[in-house]
Amino acid sequence: MEENLPGRCTFMFNVHQVPDQIMLELPYLEVCAEMFERKFKNRVLLRLDIPHKKYINVSITELTDSLIGKDLKKVWREGLSLYFQFRNHAVLEMCLSASAELFVVALDQEDKAGLMDFYFSGGQILSVKDIQHLCKFRLNPIHTAVPDVLSKDITVEYLVDLFTNRSEEIKYVLTDQRLIRGIGDAYADEILWYAEISPFSIAGKIPLDRIKVLHKTIKYVLLDAIKEARKITSWKFIEAGADLLMIHNPDKKDSPTRWTIKMKVILGIKTYYTDEQHLYV
Structure with missing residues (x-):
């Protein structure tokens, strides 16, 4: 993909510039997962910034202890969430609201902090921003029996x-x-x-x-x-x-x-x- 274009962002999904905020529905989440896996697979998560515990289901300490220093192995979509699995089998579910924005920026282009900022080896940051503060992040989420719409269970x-x-x-x-x-x-x-x-x-x-x-x-x-x-x-x-x-x-x-x-x-x-x-x- 176009990872070295000039300008502030090397990658951006911004739902605010699209009518009715439909950008982060299933087709775009599927493509996000594919692009993030290609971009960050096998890169080590060096730092994780999150300003408030209310966005996550565990303590900030437990979250960082589970993910920092681990390399990313897989990214996928289920339902309307993105999932990030690390080498130690820890999984982070990213539940994105309609007001969410996803940015990938170079370290020297860092802007204001997001709800969660992932600093990966290689000098790039995956930043999740949401002006309505509706996104949620779950470490090792409980598996649900509700089928994904594209699964074979939807008969x-x-x-x-x-x-x-x-x-x-x-x-x-x-x-x-x-x-x-x-x-x-x-x-x-x-x-x-x-x-x-x-x-x-x-x-x-x-x-x-x-x-x-x-x-x-x-x-x-x-x-x-x-x-x-x-x-x-x-x-x-x-x-x-x-x-x-x-x-x-x-x-x-x-x-x-x-x-x-x-x-x-x-x-x-x-x-x-x-x-x-x-x-x-």
Whole structure:
């Protein structure tokens, strides 16, 4: 990737420059994980700065004792989190909020401190910033049985069981991380548009044939978005990220099928949809 470009940052994901703060949804987190692993694998964590214990699940001493002096072996995404595994098998989960910013800067370009700053050998810092202070960091998080949306556990049968007798709207069910991990608000809208299901449909009322379509659509939309995101350089993410979205995009007036894109706000959450999507109630 473009690691030696001039300027303050060698790498940056900044969700504030993208409408509706969709940058750190699943496709971009997947690419973040790939890029961070390539950049920092086998590098030693020399220093770890965190200003307050409220952001972590253990004491600052336990966190630093577990990670400092250890080299990074693996980075991956699960759900809407990034995971960093070190040689001693310690794992740090990075739970990123919609207001998060990720920076990789050279040591001599260090700016104001973030919520957590990782100083790796080689002279570069991975900095996590969040003006709303909503990010959380968990050392050795407890494994959850809730499946990741791209795992083999998300089958038609799983969705049928999940939806049966549910009175909640389908978008709420898809974005509930206690049921399926990894679908955010923006990509829920994209998935439901491609599946021709209204986001306001009652989950328990969706017929089996549409659930089968939805199952295929979920993986198609997310895997295609990951593929397209990989084509965009780290610098271009800032400008082009929202262009991957066909429906959940305030800059677009019409869907690819030329239906007017509508938007409704419920409890502060924006939902984008068109009238061509079937409503099941």
